[in-house]
Amino acid sequence: MDISLLNVIKLLLALLAIIVLLVLNSVVMVWLERKAAGFVQRRPGPYVVGPHGLLQTVADSVKLLAKQIVLPGSSDRLLFLSAPVLAMFPMFLIFLVIPYGPWLTGLEVNLGLLLILAFTGLETLAVIAGGWASNNKYSLIGAARCVSQSVAYEIPLILALLALAFMCGSLDLTVITEAQSGWVWRWNIFRQPLAFFIFVITCFGETNRAPFDLPEGESELTGGYHTEYSGMGFALFFMAEYTSMMLVSFLAAVLFFGGSNGPFINGFWWTFLKMGLFMTFMIWVRWTFPRVRFDQLLNINWKWLLPLGLLNLWVTAVVLKLF
Amino acid sequence: MKAQEIFDTWRKMGALLLCRHDFRKSGLSFSAFFAPDMVSEAARGLFEAGWFLEDLSAMPVKEGLLVTYHYAAARQPGRLAVRALAERGRLTSIAGVYQGAEWHEREAADFFGLEFIGNPNPVPLLLPHDFPDPPPLLKAEKDLAAMRDLGLFGQAREILDPAWAARLGALEKGEGAA
Amino acid sequence: MSNLFVNPFHFSTISENPADMLGDFYSLNFEKGRVDPDSMILNLGPQHPSTHGVLRILAELHGEYVLRAEPVLGYLHRMHDFMGQVKTPYQFLPNTGRVDYLHPVAWNWAYCGALERLAGLEVPERAEYLRIICCELNRIASHVMWWGAFVMDLGGFTPILYAFEEREKINDLLQIVTGSRLTMNSMRFGGMGADLDDRFLQKAADFIPYMRERLKMYDRLVTGNVIFRRRLEGVGPLDEEICRRYGATGPVLRGAGVAYDVRRAEPYGLYDRFDFEIPVAESPDCLGRYLVRLREIEESLKIVEQALARIPAGPYKHPKAPKVSWKPPAGEAYFAVEGGRGKIGIHVVSDGGKSNYRLKLRAPGFSNLSLFAEAARGTLLADALAILGSLDLVIPEVDR
Numbered sequence: 014m015d016i017s018l019l020n021v022i023k024l025l026l027a028l029l030a031i032i033v034l035l036v037l038n039s040v041v042m043v044w045l046e047r048k049a050a051g052f053v054q055r056r057p058g059p060y061v062v063g064p065h066g067l068l069q070t071v072a073d074s075v076k077l078l079a080k081q082i083v084l085p086g087s088s089d090r091l092l093f094l095s096a097p098v099l100a101m102f103p104m105f106l107i108f109l110v111i112p113y114g115p116w117l118t119g120l121e122v123n124l125g126l127l128l129i130l131a132f133t134g135l136e137t138l139a140v141i142a143g144g145w146a147s148n149n150k151y152s153l154i155g156a157a158r159c160v161s162q163s164v165a166y167e168i169p170l171i172l173a174l175l176a177l178a179f180m181c182g183s184l185d186l187t188v189i190t191e192a193q194s195g196w197v198w199r200w201n202i203f204r205q206p207l208a209f210f211i212f213v214i215t216c217f218g219e220t221n222r223a224p225f226d227l228p229e230g231e232s233e234l235t236g237g238y239h240t241e242y243s244g245m246g247f248a249l250f251f252m253a254e255y256t257s258m259m260l261v262s263f264l265a266a267v268l269f270f271g272g273s274n275g276p277f278i279n280g281f282w283w284t285f286l287k288m289g290l291f292m293t294f295m296i297w298v299r300w301t302f303p304r305v306r307f308d309q310l311l312n313i314n315w316k317w318l319l320p321l322g323l324l325n326l327w328v329t330a331v332v333l334k335l336f
Numbered sequence: 337m338k339a340q341e342i343f344d345t346w347r348k349m350g351a352l353l354l355c356r357h358d359f360r361k362s363g364l365s366f367s368a369f370f371a372p373d374m375v376s377e378a379a380r381g382l383f384e385a386g387w388f389l390e391d392l393s394a395m396p397v398k399e400g401l402l403v404t405y406h407y408a409a410a411r412q413p414g415r416l417a418v419r420a421l422a423e424r425g426r427l428t429s430i431a432g433v434y435q436g437a438e439w440h441e442r443e444a445a446d447f448f449g450l451e452f453i454g455n456p457n458p459v460p461l462l463l464p465h466d467f468p469d470p471p472p473l474l475k476a477e478k479d480l481a482a483m484r485d486l487g488l489f490g491q492a493r494e495i496l497d498p499a500w501a502a503r504l505g506a507l508e509k510g511e512g513a514a
Numbered sequence: 515m516s517n518l519f520v521n522p523f524h525f526s527t528i529s530e531n532p533a534d535m536l537g538d539f540y541s542l543n544f545e546k547g548r549v550d551p552d553s554m555i556l557n558l559g560p561q562h563p564s565t566h567g568v569l570r571i572l573a574e575l576h577g578e579y580v581l582r583a584e585p586v587l588g589y590l591h592r593m594h595d596f597m598g599q600v601k602t603p604y605q606f607l608p609n610t611g612r613v614d615y616l617h618p619v620a621w622n623w624a625y626c627g628a629l630e631r632l633a634g635l636e637v638p639e640r641a642e643y644l645r646i647i648c649c650e651l652n653r654i655a656s657h658v659m660w661w662g663a664f665v666m667d668l669g670g671f672t673p674i675l676y677a678f679e680e681r682e683k684i685n686d687l688l689q690i691v692t693g694s695r696l697t698m699n700s701m702r703f704g705g706m707g708a709d710l711d712d713r714f715l716q717k718a719a720d721f722i723p724y725m726r727e728r729l730k731m732y733d734r735l736v737t738g739n740v741i742f743r744r745r746l747e748g749v750g751p752l753d754e755e756i757c758r759r760y761g762a763t764g765p766v767l768r769g770a771g772v773a774y775d776v777r778r779a780e781p782y783g784l785y786d787r788f789d790f791e792i793p794v795a796e797s798p799d800c801l802g803r804y805l806v807r808l809r810e811i812e813e814s815l816k817i818v819e820q821a822l823a824r825i826p827a828g829p830y831k832h833p834k835a836p837k838v839s840w841k842p843p844a845g846e847a848y849f850a851v852e853g854g855r856g857k858i859g860i861h862v863v864s865d866g867g868k869s870n871y872r873l874k875l876r877a878p879g880f881s882n883l884s885l886f887a888e889a890a891r892g893t894l895l896a897d898a899l900a901i902l903g904s905l906d907l908v909i910p911e912v913d914r
Contacts, residue, residue, distance in 0.1 A: 154556075224669065306897065308578075362631070364846075391861070410754075472593065488863075
């Protein structure tokens with residue numbers, strides 16, 4: 014990639030668009046989540062601010078912005094304040110490399126998948142920093158859980174995605190999307206069902222969503238790593254959660270559901286539609302299942318997903334070599 | 337073990353006073369007064385017989401602080417009451433036999449200033465640790481009633497300790513006349 | 515005014531004084547018994563999502579394992595014993611509904627029953643039926659709320675809102691008889707405070723098949739869930755022996771396989787005329803206690819069904835029931851009823867005066883919670899909270 018003025022402008026524009034997308038996503042998702050929860054629980058959900066409570070999130074954002082940020086006693090100021098920022102900012106870079114449509118990509122790199130996996134690891138770092146700096150025992154336990162959870166989940170995730178990369182012969186997301194073009198059964202979900210199964214489970218672990226929301230686990234740890242955060246600190250962690258949800262949903266759309274390839278006219282709308290559906294699925298799961306226990310969560314990973322991922326990789330490799 | 341059998345063992349154990357009650361009128365089958373250092377032995381006997389401690393109900397009476405342990409059993413009907421008058425506000429703890437008694441004793445200690453010797457964790461339970469004296473459920477001298485006026489002795493009594501004859505004296509005489 | 519425009523870049527620090535972090539009386543007392551120098555002492559509550567109210571638990575943790583735990587009580591202590599000794603029996607009656615806000619009718623009954631036993635009062639048959647109907651409906655509401663709250667402890671949010679639907683329906687019913695929806699105070703010495711009407715009979719009859727359908731839904735939604743099962747199976751086994759050492763009763767004891775129910779063990783009211791079973795669990799773990807409570811809802815529905823079919827006509831209060839200025843005779847009485855959480859006992863002693871000489875409330879939750887310290891030892895933090903949830907605690911009752 015050559016560094017020309019045009020490219021720089023394009024990059025800046027893409028970043029700007031991504032920031033808008035992430036903020037919009039959080040606003041819409043908070044509303045959608047509350048509405049979906051309301052639907053599942055047979056109640057209307059937010060209903061007062063705006064039509065069907067549409068402006069509720071806006072009101073909440075204003076509230077969070079205006080709130081005082083309280084620093085707990087003897088906390089590490091620098092770490093405490095930088096943790097939420099650290100949770101949010103790597104996300105912007107990740108979204109640069111996602112191919113939303115045939116021509117709609119912020120930055121085309123041939124190692125896109127690797128970049129995404131590398132940067133998602135940073136969120137764990139933010140949670141550790143926040144949990145440690147809070148000088149709160151609940152936060153500390155939450156942070157410790159987050160570390161063991163991400164270590165446990167990232168390995169099966171990488172194994173599952175590696176099988177895809179084997180099959181498509183590239184780590185470039187655009188190439189992976191193109192490999193799925195044509196008919197619906199060319200989507201990776203049909204060609205790699207086991208990898209998809211592993212991917213879905215690890216998604217919930219990666220995003221700290223129920224039933225794997227142990228770093229937060231409010232019935233045990235009140236708020237987990239963000240117990241001590243208020244105002245914008247909390248809001249940023251919250252946004253990071255929805256952003257990582259969107260990220261895995263985009264990944265699911267691009268890697269397994271053919272990205273911008275649809276049954277009919279191809280285009281970025283398919284990516285967004287699939288992303289939205291996957292996110293709704295995640296919301297549905299959250300409001301349906303109870304939380305697993307911590308040792309069970311680790312057992313699922315180390316005893317089931319890891320061997321399954323290895324098996325999947327091995328079978329893929331053998332099949333590719335033979336045919 | 338049935339309530340009646342336990343009642344019979346109490347006689348041998350050195351109870352001071354044995355009372356039979358009408359269950360329909362008082363909710364008790366039998367009760368017995370023991371010396372304060374005997375309650376844990378009585379508790380052990382009940383524990384081995386398969387009974388559990390329902391609660392510990394203390395009350396100030398003219399004669400001192402009366403502590404009543406209520407026992408029931410999952411497989412036997414009836415309710416047994418073991419009573420003791422705390423000497424100078426002290427009793428032996430039965431938390432070694434019934435671990436659940438620890439809390440009941442701490443509660444009684446909060447409310448009446450009782451001291452249970454041998455309680456594993458003798459800190460206030462329900463009241464704040466800096467609650468000012470006197471304990472809230474103690475009564476003024478003029479409000480105290482004698483045990484015989486409270487009808488604690490049931491229908492039929494066996495006095496095994498001569499000191500209790502005096503405590504029941506007026507009552508027995510009254511009944512004897514009737 | 516100034517609060518509206520808080521500078522978001524102004525950071526305030528709550529406390530930097532290390533003396534504030536040394537712990538209070540109870541945590542210092544707890545720390546004396548530290549078993550591991552490398553452990554962490556965690557203070558759960560009194561404001562904690564899983565302690566339902568204001569229970570406080572001090573726990574010594576080694577990683578995720580609980581080495582030692584100790585409940586700290588008293589944050590909701592209101593000294594009902596004392597109020598019972600300064601108020602007249604009638605004045606104290608509303609207090610009983612406030613002891614356990616989930617099953618107030620049983621506490622009403624225990625107190626009325628104790629004084630009726632003390633004074634030898636009779637209760638008309640219709641009033642006995644009314645008491646049973648109210649008490650059992652209230653028991654269903656209590657168990658249903660527990661069901662929702664327990665699943666919430668395990669991280670499932672939705673069931674509690676379903677539980678509230680049923681609770682609302684029951685409250686609508688109980689409101690007709692008792693006049694209130696939470697701290698019910700419907701009983702009087704020698705009867706009830708009000709009678710029921712045809713509207714109640716109709717609505718109650720409609721409720722029973724509805725609730726049976728809902729119970730099936732509960733099973734499909736929660737009981738069969740694999741995550742839920744794995745969280746409960748084999749967790750927190752409480753056998754008969756530990757229940758006996760701590761005096762645990764109710765579903766906890768029945769969860770240990772002992773068919774002990776005050777309604778059968780020392781029959782009160784007219785329960786001996788009713789056909790119902792005492793469910794016991796096959797395994798003494800959290801799942802056993804869970805299933806016992808769900809089956810108890812079915813049994814309570816059976817009792818209500820029978821009571822509605824057989825309720826006789828007649829007065830709802832004895833014509834010679836005591837007046838407000840009533841002084842009970844001197845004497846002593848103990849009366850026990852089966853509450854949603856276990857054996858409720860009231861020990862009342864009277865010297866013939868205006869108010870009770872001594873009133874002692876035996877709360878089932880108090881004894882049930884006392885075994886938590888032993889049950890939680892060596893479990894994972896999440897399991898300890900599952901055990902706590904399976905004990906079905908109502909803190910106002912524990913603290914009284």
